[in-house]
Amino acid sequence: MGDEKQFLNGFEEYVLLAVLKLGNNAYGVTIRQAVxxxxxxxxxxxxxxxxxxxxxxxxxxxxxxxxxxPERGGRAKKYFTIEGAGSQALDAAARxxxxxxxxxxxxxxx
Amino acid sequence: MKNxxxxxxxxxxxxxxxxxxxxxxxxxxxxxxxxxxxxLVPGLLGVVLGLLVVALxxxxxxxxxxASPSRTAHRTRLPEQPPELAxxxxxxxxxxxxxxxxxxxxxxxxxxxxxxxxxxxxxxxYWQVLxxxxxxxxxxxxxxxxxxxxxxxxxxxxx
Numbered sequence: 071m072g073d074e075k076q077f078l079n080g081f082e083e084y085v086l087l088a089v090l091k092l093g094n095n096a097y098g099v100t101i102r103q104a105v106x107x108x109x110x111x112x113x114x115x116x117x118x119x120x121x122x123x124x125x126x127x128x129x130x131x132x133x134x135x136x137x138x139x140p141e142r143g144g145r146a147k148k149y150f151t152i153e154g155a156g157s158q159a160l161d162a163a164a165r166x167x168x169x170x171x172x173x174x175x176x177x178x179x180x
Numbered sequence: 181m182k183n184x185x186x187x188x189x190x191x192x193x194x195x196x197x198x199x200x201x202x203x204x205x206x207x208x209x210x211x212x213x214x215x216x217x218x219x220l221v222p223g224l225l226g227v228v229l230g231l232l233v234v235a236l237x238x239x240x241x242x243x244x245x246x247a248s249p250s251r252t253a254h255r256t257r258l259p260e261q262p263p264e265l266a267x268x269x270x271x272x273x274x275x276x277x278x279x280x281x282x283x284x285x286x287x288x289x290x291x292x293x294x295x296x297x298x299x300x301x302x303x304x305x306y307w308q309v310l311x312x313x314x315x316x317x318x319x320x321x322x323x324x325x326x327x328x329x330x331x332x333x334x335x336x337x338x339x
Contacts, residue, residue, distance in 0.1 A: 098284035114311030115284055119277045138283075141260075141290050145283030 078163050085121045086160055089131055089150050097147040130156030220328045262289045263302050266309045274316055
């Protein structure tokens, strides 16, 4: 069995993919919009930051403070970037899905 | 001058002597823990009711009348500013991500306000504030449950 710490749940995977897709412009607002657009479901900012915290603790992403803008009440943006371990976790999740997809096809469900 | 007054009222929580309020919360937690001898639910209710009383006292004591987030709130607020009570509640989020979350919500509030108007933007903001507390609330419930379980084990051990 793989390390439990390196396991990605569904929502964390979406968030990690959004961070990867957004590149240098990945912060709370843009990540939430990307996840909502992709999943077509509303996402609360609290749940998003809880997932981002977990991903950071697992070493999949890192954060840094950016510039403060007037429309944010003078508060700084918190930017997120994906780490090597994050990319590996996404690869592992994709491989697991492929294997499960193969099993599903073999079982005649699809 | 009028704008300056609004800005001052908006920052009313900065006048609260937190160093006095925080120790005042300890009896509330003590009350909750003592009631937890009767069971987890009365204990949690004790803590929640105590916190509500403390919040009410602080808000009534320090919040200026002009900053009321009532139906007339839009008259005392600067345009594209989120409701003050909701913005104030965000101060109680965990410190780590507080500034980023408040900034994100204020940025999105501006977008929602321009697209849908004040009423919908305010409703959206209140909902986001409540939703942003949910993960912390869930964690606190789990921790209180664990504390209660440990207390129960300890009580059985010494009896």
